[in-house]
Amino acid sequence: MQHPFRPRRHRQQGMTLIIAMVMLLAIGLASAAVMRGALSADLVANNTRVQTLANQAAQMALRFCETQVETPDANKAAGFAIQAVANPQNWTVYSNWSGGTSKAFTLPAAAMASATSTFTPATMPQCMAEVSNDFAPAQVIIVTARGFSPDYAETAGRQTAGSVVWLQSTLRVN
DSSP: OOOTTSOOOOOOOOHHHHHHHHHHHHHHHHHHHHHHHHHHHHHHHHHHHHHHHHHHHHHHHHHHHHHHHHSOGGGSOTTOOEEOOOSSOGGGOGGGTSSTTOOOEEOOHHHHOOSSOOOOOSSOOEEEEEEESTTTTSEEEEEEEEEEOTTOEEETTEEEESOEEEEEEEEEEO
């Protein structure tokens, strides 16, 4: 006879263990999804930041070259020159931007200096000014600039990392 206060013995079937394992699996998958989303958001924010830095560097180069175009020859920065008319246009030929035949002007570090920032990019922005004959008889100068992100890298003339922003303006010179 069974004691009145002692519960009956049932065979355990392990259902609690299965439910606990399913709950742990669901929590693990949810955690992985949240971490992946946080990582993606961080990558997007970093890409936006480096793209913005490259854009700012290109804008600085564009403004610098526009100022040089409007400056009398005696006061221009050393090494800056307005390129003659070429076909195809100089700015469209990649070898004109780098290497021994470069026609591009690389901004000096002093042009990037600021009283409120100590940031200097690893690759300084460049610009090129050239005469365009598309608007004759008026003299029109096309100014093209490119700025680089801090993580920009190039190997054998090919971009391997980072961002490059190209900007262009057209100036009518009297």
